[in-house]
Amino acid sequence: MRLILDGKINKTYVQSLCMMFFHGEKFPENESNPNGILKLNTKDTNDGISCDCELIYNGKIAKSNTYVPFKENVTYERISKSVIGKAVYSVGKQLTGRDIEWGILTGIRPSKVAWEIYQCYGYDTALDILCNEYLLSKNKARLALDVALNENSILKKYTQNACSIYISIPFCPTRCAYCSFVSYSTKKLFDLIPEYINHLLYELEEKINVINRLDLKVVSLYIGGGTPTTLSAEQLDILLSNINNKIELWKLDEFTVECGRPDTITNDKIEVLKKYGVRRISVNPQTLNDQVLINIGRKHTTDDFLNAYDLVDKYNFEIINTDLIAGLDGDDEQSFKASIDKIIELNPENITVHSFSVKKSAQILRDDSSIYEKSGEVAKKSVEYSYDALTKNGYIPYYMYRQKNTIADLENVGYSKKDKLGIYNVLMMSDAHTVFGIGAGATTKLAKNNNGKTDILRIFSKKYPYEYLQNNKSDIGEIINFFHTEK
Numbered sequence: 370m371r372l373i374l375d376g377k378i379n380k381t382y383v384q385s386l387c388m389m390f391f392h393g394e395k396f397p398e399n400e401s402n403p404n405g406i407l408k409l410n411t412k413d414t415n416d417g418i419s420c421d422c423e424l425i426y427n428g429k430i431a432k433s434n435t436y437v438p439f440k441e442n443v444t445y446e447r448i449s450k451s452v453i454g455k456a457v458y459s460v461g462k463q464l465t466g467r468d469i470e471w472g473i474l475t476g477i478r479p480s481k482v483a484w485e486i487y488q489c490y491g492y493d494t495a496l497d498i499l500c501n502e503y504l505l506s507k508n509k510a511r512l513a514l515d516v517a518l519n520e521n522s523i524l525k526k527y528t529q530n531a532c533s534i535y536i537s538i539p540f541c542p543t544r545c546a547y548c549s550f551v552s553y554s555t556k557k558l559f560d561l562i563p564e565y566i567n568h569l570l571y572e573l574e575e576k577i578n579v580i581n582r583l584d585l586k587v588v589s590l591y592i593g594g595g596t597p598t599t600l601s602a603e604q605l606d607i608l609l610s611n612i613n614n615k616i617e618l619w620k621l622d623e624f625t626v627e628c629g630r631p632d633t634i635t636n637d638k639i640e641v642l643k644k645y646g647v648r649r650i651s652v653n654p655q656t657l658n659d660q661v662l663i664n665i666g667r668k669h670t671t672d673d674f675l676n677a678y679d680l681v682d683k684y685n686f687e688i689i690n691t692d693l694i695a696g697l698d699g700d701d702e703q704s705f706k707a708s709i710d711k712i713i714e715l716n717p718e719n720i721t722v723h724s725f726s727v728k729k730s731a732q733i734l735r736d737d738s739s740i741y742e743k744s745g746e747v748a749k750k751s752v753e754y755s756y757d758a759l760t761k762n763g764y765i766p767y768y769m770y771r772q773k774n775t776i777a778d779l780e781n782v783g784y785s786k787k788d789k790l791g792i793y794n795v796l797m798m799s800d801a802h803t804v805f806g807i808g809a810g811a812t813t814k815l816a817k818n819n820n821g822k823t824d825i826l827r828i829f830s831k832k833y834p835y836e837y838l839q840n841n842k843s844d845i846g847e848i849i850n851f852f853h854t855e856k
């Protein structure tokens with residue numbers, strides 16, 4: 370699609386709006402014969418901004434004209450986004466007939482916007498603003514506000530001297546067809562694990578030193594992947610005993626190990642986790658439909674999941690989390706409902722409902738490029754059902770994010786029993802919390818207060834374990850420089 374923009378217009382925002390109606394759309398500069406043309410023209414008047422918009426797509430044409438007045442305490446940027454968003458939404462809807470439940474809210478964290486509005490106007494007015502100005506459906510507006518309130522019940526407990534640590538274990542027993550996470554899954558590459566653990570521990574030592582120098586306090590530790598329980602019980606013991614020597618694990622507010630794949634969970638590994646005080650773990654079925662598990666290349670069955678769940682349930686972890694995905698290939702409304710209902714029956718403290726996101730590097734897309742459009746309606750109904758069923762059964766939505774290329778533009782939502790909210794999941798998404806990422810593919814996100822506003826710096830580790838092992842460059846200098854006011 371070619372964009373012809375005239376006025377003060379944020380091109381990236383316009384592209385994101387177009388992608389909500391026309392999935393996978395590209396915006397090449399020099400395409401002589403584009404499949405669509407979007408013309409936008411904005412003008413500032415004395416008291417507001419007006420916008421003329423025309424969309425030509427596959428031989429059809431739609432036009433709109435919108436105007437939004439300036440308002441006290443509302444920035445020019447917000448007015449501009451509103452007038453452009455409404456204009457593009459109108460032409461997109463005219464040509465596709467689609468209503469987008471998230472309206473003109475394109476960012477990855479709808480609850481952040483909801484929280485800002487809530488703080489100024491309170492719940493009811495914020496609900497109106499989200500529905501009428503941002504064009505959200507009432508359900509999504511409520512979800513965004515509820516998540517905002519729940520996540521802030523955690524955020525308010527932590528000050529700027531709190532930080533978290535994420536340790537990446539990018540190894541999995543086999544590769545799932547829908548997944549784009551970097552992860553090694555062959556026996557030959559598993560030979561790298563001992564060296565990888567050594568490298569991790571070295572990096573952890575460096576990071577702990579800098580955490581101490583900066584007088585920060587580690588409040589949560591998350592070991593994720595990949596699948597950390599791909600490691601043998603002995604390897605887990607080496608990793609955790611060394612971490613235990615460096616961090617007072619019993620003082621943490623949360624210590625999570627994302628086991629994930631049921632086919633990696635054994636008594637001896639879970640005993641190691643217990644020994645070192647792990648309090649939150651994940652056991653993920655994704656679906657409880659065996660045919661869907663085959664379609665997505667998951668290499669375990671529903672029974673494998675139920676057995677693994679049964680096994681970990683006996684160990685009395687404070688929190689068990691289970692991940693599900695809505696909109697998977699071959700799933701229908703009934704089978705998704707059956708998955709959610711069965712999971713609710715198991716009664717885990719946390720349930721995370723992801724919406725299927727189609728990643729370029731995932732095997733499933735290479736096998737069938739039509740996969741993206743296939744199950745939008747099923748995914749929508751599945752997500753709606755999850756919300757209804759989970760909230761009826763005492764779960765609250767407490768964190769949420771959206772990703773690109775997700776079926777039907779749906780969201781990922783973490784649900785929790787009251788007082789069992791996953792702290793790391795909330796903190797790592799906050800702009801005001803520092804997370805030290807350790808290992809291949811991990812991201813360090815540094816946050817500091819700068820005269821009332823937060824400065825953020827992200828440092829990315831080498832993506833693949835091979836590159837990570839060969840890299841001797843330390844990021845400690847960059848971290849110290851960022852915080853500058855070293856104590």
Ligand SMILES: C[S@@+](CC[C@H](N)C(=O)[O-])C[C@H]1O[C@@H](n2cnc3c(N)ncnc32)[C@H](O)[C@@H]1O
Pocket residue numbers: 541547548549550594595596627628629630652653655692693694723724725726727728731
């Ligand atoms: C980093 S993965 C690791 C979890 C663990 N290895 C497992 O597979 O159980 C975390 C979660 O992301 C979700 N996920 C991964 N790929 C996805 C995709 N393409 N669309 C939606 N959710 C996805 C899955 O629910 C998965 O459990």
Ligand code: SF4
Pocket residue numbers: 540541542543544545548549550552594595596629630
């Ligand atoms: S979904 Fe989990 S187990 Fe499957 S490849 Fe991705 S990280 Fe590994």
